[in-house]
Amino acid sequence: MTRATARLAEAGVESPRVDAELLAAHVLGIGRGRLLLVDTVRAAELRRFEELVARRARRIPLQHLLGTAAFRHLELAVGEGVFVPRPETELLAGWGIEHTAPGATVVDLCSGSGAVALSVADESGAARVVAVERSPSALIFLRRNAAAFPAVRVVEADVTAQGLLRELYGQVDVVLCNPPYVPDGTAVPPEVAEHDPAEAVFGGADGLSVIRPVIALAAALLRPGGMVGIEHDDVHADAVPALLEADGRFTMVEGHPDLAGRPRFATARRA
Numbered sequence: 001m002t003r004a005t006a007r008l009a010e011a012g013v014e015s016p017r018v019d020a021e022l023l024a025a026h027v028l029g030i031g032r033g034r035l036l037l038v039d040t041v042r043a044a045e046l047r048r049f050e051e052l053v054a055r056r057a058r059r060i061p062l063q064h065l066l067g068t069a070a071f072r073h074l075e076l077a078v079g080e081g082v083f084v085p086r087p088e089t090e091l092l093a094g095w096g097i098e099h100t101a102p103g104a105t106v107v108d109l110c111s112g113s114g115a116v117a118l119s120v121a122d123e124s125g126a127a128r129v130v131a132v133e134r135s136p137s138a139l140i141f142l143r144r145n146a147a148a149f150p151a152v153r154v155v156e157a158d159v160t161a162q163g164l165l166r167e168l169y170g171q172v173d174v175v176l177c178n179p180p181y182v183p184d185g186t187a188v189p190p191e192v193a194e195h196d197p198a199e200a201v202f203g204g205a206d207g208l209s210v211i212r213p214v215i216a217l218a219a220a221l222l223r224p225g226g227m228v229g230i231e232h233d234d235v236h237a238d239a240v241p242a243l244l245e246a247d248g249r250f251t252m253v254e255g256h257p258d259l260a261g262r263p264r265f266a267t268a269r270r271a
Contacts, residue, residue, distance in 0.1 A: 001035075004053045011057040012190075019062050023052045026066050059190035071115040073122060076145050078113050081137025083200035084191075085115035088258040089178050092231050092265045093119040095256065096176045099227045100124035104173035107221055109159045109214055112138050112200060114145040114152070116176050121149045130165065134158040135197060160213040165221060172221040177214050178231040183207035207233050211240060219249040222270035229267045237263030244268045 001020055008016035025032040027049045028041070041049075052065050061084055063069040069078045071085045072093060078084050093116045100106055102125030108117035109132050117131035129152045133142050139156055146152045157164055159179070181203040182188065192201060203210050211230060218228040228250070232240045237255055244253045250268035258264035 004049070007053060007057050011059065013056060013059070014189075019056055020053065022062060023056065023065065024049055027052065059194065061191045061195050064195060069113065069115075072119045074115070074118055074145075076113045076115055076118070077141050079141065080195065081135070081197060082141040083112045083138070083196050085113055088260075088264055089115060089231060090119075091256065091258060092116060092176060092178060092229050095229050095265070095267060096120050096174055097123045099229075100126050100174050103127045105168070105171060106130070106174045106176065107165065107168070107172050108132065109175065109177040109217070110179045110200070110210070111142055111154075112178070114142045114154075116178060117152055118145055118149055120174075120176070121151050126151060128153070130155055130168070132157050132159055132164070135199065138197070138200070159217060160210060164217060169220050170223055172223065173226050175218040175221055175226070175228045177211075177218070177229070179203060179210040179214055181207045181211060181231065181233045181236065183233065183235065203233075206239075207236060208239060208243070211236075212243060215243055215247055219247055219270065224270055226270040227267060228270070229265055231265040232263070234262040234264065236266075240266040241268075 004020040005017045008019055013019055021032050027045050063078050063084045068075045069084050072090050097120055104126045105128045106120050106126050107130045111117050111131035111133040114131055117129050120126055121129045132155045133139050143154055146154055180200050182201050184202050184205050241253045241255050244250045249271055251271050252269040254267050255263055256265050
């Protein structure tokens with residue numbers, strides 16, 4: 001474990017010890033907390049562990065090696081072709097859950113693996129959750145993850161398309177969105193640059209090319225008094241609230257920080 005940790009640290013992995021322990025637990029088929037109870041390891045298990053450490057040292061995302069990503073109370077299937085959900089997005093999901101009343105209709109735009117949509121379905125009394133995603137590869141994981149949630153309907157569509165979900169206009173209680181929002185050209189870690197789909201990461205020159213039409217769509221979908229929450233880059237602390245204000249159909253516009261204190265998502269109420 002010490003050698004594996006050192007190898008990952010040398011490769012620039014952010015949390016080398018944790019990653020090494022999670023990989024070991026994965027190989028052994030036990031919880032990370034039980035590693036200290038392991039007395040012996042078979043040669044085949046050691047080889048498998050060393051292979052996974054070598055792949056992680058090449059900056060292949062930990063979640064791809066495990067095949068799952070933890071998000072709130074869920075373990076989501078993930079892999080190449082789908083954006084790995086981030087811990088900071090749990091705050092957006094939590095906000096959405098807090099604002100979802102029993103029987104509500106919720107729409108999750110740019111759903112990816114379904115992290116936000118499925119958390120809402122899992123933790124709230126929502127009667128209907130609509131998860132919208134356009135990427136065929138991401139949809140494979142979204143549909144797999146959503147299979148256990150009968151309240152969730154998966155829609156294959158581009159959130160920038162005109163007239164999307166027209167049948168729900170004025171009927172939705174909560175709209176949530178974790179869109180691609182990193183400004184083009186921004187340096188990102190190898191795990192993101194080489195393994196997350198670029199279309200799920202980068203949002204145009206200013207990072208707002210998807211957020212702008214999402215705001216207009218949210219205004220159309222929401223009933224009066226309905227709520228919207230949109231995650232954004234930390235450079236958008238002023239820009240996204242300003243776009244919500246400028247739309248003219250929202251009140252109670254607020255910005256929210258992530259756990260590190262960086263601006264992370266904006267919310268508003270449909271007038």
